[in-house]
Each structure stands twice: as structure tokens, then as C-alpha cells.
Amino acid sequence: MIVVTGATGGLGGATVEHLLKRLLADRIGVSVRDTAKARHFADRGVRVRQGSYEDPAALRASFAGAEQVLLVSGNDPAADMVGLHRNAIDAAVAAGARRILYTSQQGAVPGNPYRPSDVHIATEAILGGSGVAWTALRNAAYGPLDLVLGPWHQTGVIAQPADGPVPYTDRADIAEATAALLAGERSVDGPATLAAPTAVTFEDVAGIASALTGRTIKRVVLDDDQWIADQIAIGVPEQMARFMLTWYQAARAGHFAETGPLLAELLGREPRTTADRLAAHVAA
Template sequence: MIAVTGATGQLGRLVIHELLKTQPANSIIAAVRSPEKAEDLADLGVVVRQADYDQPATLATAFNGAKKLLLISSSEIGKRAAQHSAVIDAANASGVTLIAYTSLLHADTSPLALAQEHVITEQKLAESGVPFVLLRNGWYTENYLASIPSALEHGAFIGAAGNGKIASAPRADYAAAAAAVMASPQDQAGKVYELAGDTAYTLAELAHYLSETTGNTIQYQNLPEAEFAKVLVGAGLPEGFANILADSDAGAAKGALFDSSHQLSQLIGRNSKPMTESLKASL
């Protein structure tokens, strides 16, 4: 059996549906905090079990019978390291023979503040004794698509990424890659996949694509990291989250969101969806 944590999240649900293309529904465990949110998955025959990162007792029960576990990183920044550690311990106790973890692109060398908890989790996996594979996901295209309405309203796309290239891909592509690894008959233990989109762009180029597609003139306005964070706070984002986004943009300026190895497209057997296509679909 294959267990997937966070199975009702934005990435997890996509992974489940990808797995259903090749795996029997009753061989897939959707490990979720709130089972009532997974009724649609249960209706498909998927095994739904409660698994709360903050309640370790639920984890061992959720992973019972699973041979492979996809640990999708928690969305609770600052709590991730402890939550992931609890999952790994429970997986170890349950006899899981392979853990796949959704880490961050080039986590071990990344300048992003987000990398810290991923590195701690990777170290925990290495110390656990459980065979593991790292799915180091790059940036989700949706992270920037979320800013499109504001850009159209104000005629400007703001950021702090300078001329940094961003090799993003949609969540659906990363989900397909995770499913391919989990369903693979080949031994995945010890592998590290640096996953990023085939087509990279700068935020200035993104603003240009947006202008071309809509017929509106959208300029890219590059701001210092601290100023960008202040703008995000002014737009209503919590300060901590605004600082993370600004830090990530600043990291992009240093190349942290770029990779040209094409490991993502190799895993999914097709080209990743370029930003231009995602942008048109979003509009």
C-alpha cells in the first residue's frame, strides 16, 4: 500500500488522483487531518485514515500496512521540523520501507529561509534508518499566478526577484512526478530529484507575457526585499508570511528557483507546462 500525507491539500489531492491512474484505489491510503474532507476520495475507494501531524498517536495507525509513504511537507512554517519528525518516527515504527519527502529545490545549498526546516527533515530521514527518496520541488507556478489580479488592477507586477530566472511548474506536474516515483517498480531509495520546470522566466518577462495576453500594459516593478515585504503586509498578508515571500523573491534573484536538469519532465514523461500556458488558462 501507498500512503500519502496531507492528501486533501492542494498537492496531496492531485497526487492521489495521479496514483489512481495506475494503482487500485484500495491500495492507496489518504492520510488526512480531517477525514470528513476526504469523502470524495473515500467514494472512489481510497482508504481514508486520520493522520494529524500534531497528534503522533494517529500517525502510526494511519500508516499501518503501508510499504511506501509520501510525506508531503506541512504548510505550517515554523512547526514543520517537529511535525515531519513525528511522521518519520511513526513510519519507522509501522514498518514503512520507503519514504518520499517533498523538499525544496537544492535545499542543502538554497539561500531561502524556507530551506531550513527542509534540511532538518532531510537530516532526520538520513538518521532514521528508513530508506528514503527526496523530491526537491521547485516553485509552484500558482505562487505567482495568485498575484495576477492585483497586477491587472494596478498595472504593475511587483517583486524583489531582480533578473533571477524562475523555473516553475504547476502543482499538477509535481504531483505527477511524485506519483511516478511512488508507483515505480524500480528502487528509489537514495535518489534525490531536483524538480523544476523546463521553461524559466524572469518576473519582468512574466509581466510582459501578461501584457501581451491581456492587451494591458503591465510593468514589472522590482523592489528591495524589505520594501516588498512592507507592501505585502500593507496588502493584508501576515508579517511572517510576507517576510517569507520577500525572502523567496530575493533568493530567486540569486538563482535559488532555477534548475535546468529537466528531471521533472523526465519523471513525468512529457514537458512541464510553461508559465505562458498556465497564465492563459488562469485568465
């Protein structure tokens, strides 16, 4: 059995949907905080059990019978995420899982100013000492593009801090590739980068957006302090703004530039590009 955590979230839920296209439902289980939110999976024959990283006993029960467990990483900056991830890894080992897959992050290396990288580095170290086979999926940035680009479609300007090349990747592609790994279509040990094949800068994105819209989309580089002030002015708490800034700082330092062939190989096709995603946004 394959057990997926975080299955009521975007990435975990999409991964389960792709697993259902590959495997019989009785080979799939989910471990979720609120079982009512996973009713749509239970109705299709997926085993649904309650479990959370804060409750090791419940986790062990929810992982029972699992040959593989997908641990979707937490992202609460106020929580001890390393400790919570350790709970989940220990529970998977105790349940007899033969492989643990963990959703890590591209650029999970020392010196990365983007603070979540520290959590992923520490969690990967725990996996390495767990005694079972493991895969750390170092996923490239897969959130909505507007999250990092800002409202360029309305303003005609990408006004953000200095950046660097990033292979912005479609979440649906990462979910499909993760399902392929879980279904045994390929096995990868240790860290594995899942990223679109081309890394682009905001300057590149401005050019792509201009061609797609027939408008001139400008790239304006904001001073870090000015960007922080602008974020605070629109209601973003200063601590959150400074946290978000570290992502741009990591990008400009090259921590998110890595690409690779694995995503395309798992998909059996080319992943969606930044241009594809922008085109879909423009057409919507």
C-alpha cells in the same frame, strides 16, 4: 500499499487522484487529520485513517501495512516542523515502510535566506539517517503565479522586489509525477528536483504577458523596504511581509534557478510552462 499524508490538501489530494488512475484503490491509503474530509476517497475504495504529525501513535496506525509513505511537508511557521516531520518519519519506519517520499523544496541548501529551506535541510538529514530508502522531492515553486507576481492583469505592472530565474511549475504536473514515482514507474534515491524545464525572471514574464494580452505589461523593481511598507499598508502583518520577502531574496540569489529533465521524464511529456499557465489565466 501506498499511504499519502495531507490528502485533503491540494498537492496530496491531486497525487491520490493520479494514483487512482494507475493502481487499484485497495492499494492506496490516506492519513488525514479529518477523515470526514476524505470521504470522497473512502467512497472509491481508498483506505482512510486518521493521523496527524502531532500524534505518533495515530500515525503508526494510519501507516500500518504501507510499503511506501508520502509525507507532505507542513508549513506552519509557528510549529516545530522539524520535530513533527521526525514524528512522521519515525512512524513510517516503525510501520515497516520500505521507502519514504517527502515533499521538500527546491534550493534546500545552507545559506538560502528563505527560512523554510532550513526545515527541509533538517528533515532530509533525518531521512538520510532513517535506515530506509528515501526520496526528497525538491519541488519548484508551484503556487498560483499571482502570489508572486501580484495583480499584474489588473494593473498592467509586475511591481515586486528584485527577483531571479525561477522555473515556475504547475502543481498538477508535480502531483502527477509524484504519483508516477509512488506507482513504481521509476525509482529515485535522495534529493530529486521536480521543476519545469525553463527558469524565468519577472522581466521575462512581463514580456510573455505582453505578447499574450496585446498590452504592455511593465516590470517595476521595488526597493525591499518600499515593498514591505506597501504590504503593511494593505494589511499584511509586518512579520509575514518580511518572511515573504525572503523568498524574493532567495530567488535573486539564484537558489531557485535549478531545472532538470526528471519532471518531463516522469510525465512522458513536456510540463506546462509559465507561458502556458499565463495563457490559461488570460483566457479564464
